[in-house]
Amino acid sequence: MIKLSSPEWFESAPCRGNDRTFFSSKPSQRKSAVKVCAGCTASAKCLDFAVTNKITIGVWGGKTGPELDRLVNS
Numbered sequence: 001m002i003k004l005s006s007p008e009w010f011e012s013a014p015c016r017g018n019d020r021t022f023f024s025s026k027p028s029q030r031k032s033a034v035k036v037c038a039g040c041t042a043s044a045k046c047l048d049f050a051v052t053n054k055i056t057i058g059v060w061g062g063k064t065g066p067e068l069d070r071l072v073n074s
């Protein structure tokens with residue numbers, strides 16, 4: 001299991017406390033999560049964090065798991 005400390009920018013992120021949407025297996029929920037990311041000021045930092053830490057599950061920086069997987073493994 002990955003255990004990471006929360007970065008500073010995550011403290012005020014609009015996804016906080018919304019794990020069910022951001023880690024859902026339902027496409028409609030993931031779409032909703034991506035829309036939330038579109039309005040997040042930390043999106044670039046979030047995506048960089050996910051790729052740097054090789055996180056490929058959930059929605060991070062507006063990218064879904066398969067998109068993250070491609071970025072991590074490219």
Ligand code: SF4
Pocket residue numbers: 010013014015016022036037038040041042043044046047059060061062
């Ligand atoms: S980009 Fe999305 S997942 Fe990342 S902090 Fe913002 S709302 Fe959360």
